[in-house]
Amino acid sequence: MTEKSKTNLRIAVFYYTQTGQLLDILKSLTNPLKERGCEIIFKEIVPQEPFPFPWTSDQFYEIFPESRAEVPFKMKEMDFSDILDADLVILGYQPWYLAPSVPVSSFLRLESTGDYLRGRNVLAVAGTRNMWVSAIKSIKSRLDGYGANLVGHIALEDRHQNLISVLTIFRWLINNRKEAGKYLPEAGVSQKDIDSVAAISEDIYKAVSAGDYSLLQKAIVDKDGLRFNPGLYFIESNGNKIWGKWAHWVLKKGEYGDPSRRFRLRLFKYYLLTLLFGISPFGSLFFMLTWPLRRRSYRKIEKNILFLQN
Numbered sequence: 304m305t306e307k308s309k310t311n312l313r314i315a316v317f318y319y320t321q322t323g324q325l326l327d328i329l330k331s332l333t334n335p336l337k338e339r340g341c342e343i344i345f346k347e348i349v350p351q352e353p354f355p356f357p358w359t360s361d362q363f364y365e366i367f368p369e370s371r372a373e374v375p376f377k378m379k380e381m382d383f384s385d386i387l388d389a390d391l392v393i394l395g396y397q398p399w400y401l402a403p404s405v406p407v408s409s410f411l412r413l414e415s416t417g418d419y420l421r422g423r424n425v426l427a428v429a430g431t432r433n434m435w436v437s438a439i440k441s442i443k444s445r446l447d448g449y450g451a452n453l454v455g456h457i458a459l460e461d462r463h464q465n466l467i468s469v470l471t472i473f474r475w476l477i478n479n480r481k482e483a484g485k486y487l488p489e490a491g492v493s494q495k496d497i498d499s500v501a502a503i504s505e506d507i508y509k510a511v512s513a514g515d516y517s518l519l520q521k522a523i524v525d526k527d528g529l530r531f532n533p534g535l536y537f538i539e540s541n542g543n544k545i546w547g548k549w550a551h552w553v554l555k556k557g558e559y560g561d562p563s564r565r566f567r568l569r570l571f572k573y574y575l576l577t578l579l580f581g582i583s584p585f586g587s588l589f590f591m592l593t594w595p596l597r598r599r600s601y602r603k604i605e606k607n608i609l610f611l612q613n
């Protein structure tokens with residue numbers, strides 16, 4: 304394919320964000336592209352009924368079954384007419400309960416979204432706590448189903464120790480306190496990581512101009528835009544299976560907001576807190592002790608996850 308002129312690259316960016324973190328990441332990534340003459344068209348994904356922010360503790364658990372089971376919610380209609388000739392689609396997402404957030408998964412399920420994405424190149428960009436593997440797998444399989452190509456994946460994370468980031472994210476999402484306190488650091492992706500992601504824009508530019516994405520994911524990994532943490536993967540992959548069972552068990556009792564499922568949700572809440580603070584430290588210890596036995600298989604998993612193979 305011939306190189307496109309520097310002024311006519313058009314990039315459509317879909318996003319949903321509650322705190323603005325994902326939009327900050329997407330802007331940091333795309334601002335240098337704009338400076339190079341690309342047209343960046345932001346398209347907000349909007350649910351018909353907004354999700355709360357900050358959440359109450361009950362609301363935060365209430366959305367668990369629908370998130371994990373990817374039950375679609377009604378969305379405001381997306382107008383695709385101004386991005387029909389986009390050269391690249393950037394799909395911003397954030398995981399909710401190890402799946403793509405409800406607004407993003409609902410948007411991805413719409414027939415109109417599938418029609419738009421068919422045959423397009425998609426770069427997925429996430430702002431996460433630190434567990435995104437199952438979410439990107441789900442997104443990839445949906446894109447595959449539409450005949451769209453996942454050409455790259457960037458996931459920025461909170462780099463603090465897992466349990467510290469659990470505490471700070473609860474404080475952020477439920478009490479709207481993001482800043483560092485006396486004992487806890489600031490929540491979320493660090494400003495340094497948000498700023499550094501801009502360096503990847505160079506590689507995006509080259510790939511879109513040349514119509515050749517074969518080197519993009521390697522550049523993303525080299526520039527720290529996607530990291531694999533074996534210990535977190537171990538926790539996530541085990542949690543994901545069990546959470547699926549919990550989600551269906553709660554859904555059997557009723558739909559989103561139905562008071563008759565409250566008891567089951569409360570049990571899930573206690574289970575989750577026990578898992579996070581009581582069991583996962585032992586799980587991590589077990590993982591470290593058995594690491595020599597896992598090293599080889601994890602090397603393969605790491606390669607598959609970092610380089611978008613199934």
Ligand SMILES: Cc1cc2nc3c(=O)[nH]c(=O)nc-3n(C[C@H](O)[C@H](O)[C@H](O)COP(=O)(O)O)c2cc1C
Nearest residue numbers: 320321322325397398399400401430431432433434
């Ligand atoms: C209900 C809920 C569940 C979440 N579950 C996860 C998760 O499973 N893995 C993860 O890395 N982050 C999780 N997060 C954090 C989000 O992915 C995200 O980083 C944070 O909510 C800020 O996103 P924003 O761009 O919407 O402001 C969760 C957030 C919410 C609100």
